[in-house]
Amino acid sequence: MTNEEKIAELRSIVAESDNIVFFGGAGVSTESGVPDFRSQDGLYHQQYRYPPETILSHTFYEKMPEEFFRFYHDKILAPGQNAKPNKAHLKLAQWTKEGKLRAIITQNIDGLHQAAARQVGAREDNIYELHGSTLRNYCEDCGASCDVDYIFAHSAAGEVPRCARCGGRVKPDVVLYEEGLNTDTLNGAIRAISAADVLIIGGTSLVVYPAAGLIDYYRGKHLILINKSATSRDAEADLCIAESIGTVLDACD
Numbered sequence: 001m002t003n004e005e006k007i008a009e010l011r012s013i014v015a016e017s018d019n020i021v022f023f024g025g026a027g028v029s030t031e032s033g034v035p036d037f038r039s040q041d042g043l044y045h046q047q048y049r050y051p052p053e054t055i056l057s058h059t060f061y062e063k064m065p066e067e068f069f070r071f072y073h074d075k076i077l078a079p080g081q082n083a084k085p086n087k088a089h090l091k092l093a094q095w096t097k098e099g100k101l102r103a104i105i106t107q108n109i110d111g112l113h114q115a116a117a118r119q120v121g122a123r124e125d126n127i128y129e130l131h132g133s134t135l136r137n138y139c140e141d142c143g144a145s146c147d148v149d150y151i152f153a154h155s156a157a158g159e160v161p162r163c164a165r166c167g168g169r170v171k172p173d174v175v176l177y178e179e180g181l182n183t184d185t186l187n188g189a190i191r192a193i194s195a196a197d198v199l200i201i202g203g204t205s206l207v208v209y210p211a212a213g214l215i216d217y218y219r220g221k222h223l224i225l226i227n228k229s230a231t232s233r234d235a236e237a238d239l240c241i242a243e244s245i246g247t248v249l250d251a252c253d
Helices: 002-015 058-065 066-082 085-095 113-119 149-156 183-195 211-218 247-250
Strands: 022-025 099-104 127-129 132-139 170-174 198-202 222-226 240-241
Touching: 002 198, 002 222, 002 240, 022 085, 022 170, 022 183, 058 066, 066 132, 066 149, 085 099, 085 113, 085 247, 113 127, 127 183, 149 170, 170 240, 170 247, 198 247, 222 247
Parallel strands: 022 099, 022 198, 099 127, 198 222, 222 240
Antiparallel strands: 132 170
């Protein structure tokens, strides 16, 4: 079956369903200019003084916060500073508005799904950010919130962001290595996947756990995988489309 035929089948499945859940990864946002981690040009294939997996760990954050925020600014915040929702984000938001898509479960931390929802007038409370968001930041001492521009400005100046209220260190609300996923977010994602008739997985290599393990809760009718490269779950899918997620979803009108 050609990709065109597979997309036609996906279009038919979407047209007939009003209980779809989408599970996505970094490939959803690369078309917005946000770099991924594991592709040939991703962060994990670049050379740094310390491995990115080490820098983005809780231990490193605690022991070397200056180095952490230098990397965080240069490789996480700066590349996504002007990112806008792409065709995939907007299509998913449109399906949400139409009542077809019950939940979006994302491993991304860029907030682009929410931006797309606001752009088309869709709800945002069905978006589960498994690994948190760069847009949320909080003081570790008093709990005060800080926006991403505050973090960007201080980290750009080589500073560890400090709370304007009490002087405590401000931590991005992102899940670092060695940290657990938020329980409420995780449980919400599990409930959505468990109840879905159609599960579309896109833009993820399905190698990051525990997030990737959530698809084991799926018991619906159609499991669809959309990713440029093969994944370990392809054999379980009813439909595999080796193409960019934006191209595929944009063709599902």
